[in-house]
Amino acid sequence: MMRGVPTVWGDEVGERLPGGNVHGAWRVGDTVRRTTGPWSPAVHALLKHLEQSGLPCVPRFLGHDGLGREVLTYLPGRVVDLDTEELSDGQLIEVVAWTRGLHAALQDFDHPGPWRFPGPEGPIMLGHNDIAPYNVCFDGDRLAGVFDWDLAGPTTPLLELGHIAWTGVPLFRETPDDVVLDRLRLIAAAYGGVRPRQVLEACLERTQLAIDGIEAAVAAGDAGMINLAETTGEPEPTRLRRAALLRRVPHLLALLDAGV
Structure with missing residues (x-):
């Protein structure tokens, strides 16, 4: 995939990720798919800027899939459960x-x-x-x-x-x-x-x-x-x-x- 070239990914629904009381997210391989809104172009521009800055721990915006969802890189790691834990x-x-x-x-x-x-x-x-x-x-x-x-x-x-x-x-x-x-x-x-x-x-x-x-x-x-x-x-x-x-x-x- 060439950078800067809009990419349309497939239309696989994917695995529903836990959490998400607003829209939710789905995992497909090493990507995450999420519903977009009027604010999404501004958010994507911000993510692209952060990618260029080299700031770690930020998902990359990769394009959209066949269902119209944004496609982001999946960030592996453990999420602390606020109901039963606290951050160290x-x-x-x-x-x-x-x-x-x-x-x-x-x-x-x-x-x-x-x-x-x-x-x-x-x-x-x-x-x-x-x-x-x-x-x-x-x-x-x-x-x-x-x-x-x-x-x-x-x-x-x-x-x-x-x-x-x-x-x-x-x-x-x-x-x-x-x-x-x-x-x-x-x-x-x-x-x-x-x-x-x-x-x-x-x-x-x-x-x-x-x-x-x-x-x-x-x-x-x-x-x-x-x-x-x-x-x-x-x-x-x-x-x-x-x-x-x-x-x-x-x-x-x-x-x-x-x-x-």
Whole structure:
């Protein structure tokens, strides 16, 4: 296959991969097939830019198949099950360090979209927007892949880190204070140039953006987000978990300020 030449792959449906409450994905050999949307050309341009940058752990966009789905390279590795596990410290450091590399690689990339996730007011860059344990895979503690780029689009570095904290600390459940403080500090140190309190505060902003974004997408008829709402009840679970975190934030900030 020649680079730069559009390729139409076959029409084999493939094996349905686990997970995926929005659209889902199918594996065919060493490729993954996924449903596209109006945002897909912008995402494909971003993936091509990252391929040229040499950033590891990113799927390559290969073209479309006979069923109209995008074709991406398959990224082998183990996905951490958030229902029963948490990221190790080593895995969390790997994810954050990779995120720093992602942001560096995208400094010279811009695209008008459209993007599926509208992002915040005053975005300063493009990013993944959904870096979380369910969208990454590992070989031991080593990061092996980052997938599901459909929400890529406008963001800020702190919002990316806030989302990592939401699922990676994790802040979406009642994680003990000492663990929260240690992991927020770990995230800030692994990324560099940010403070743990900024990551915590960004988590609140990012989760509100998620709530607003899901509601807007459902109202606009986004089939994937409608499926997410129907199968998981979102955004209500995120709203309730965010409210629980919000009640803890003053205490957590006081502990951070006290250097506990």
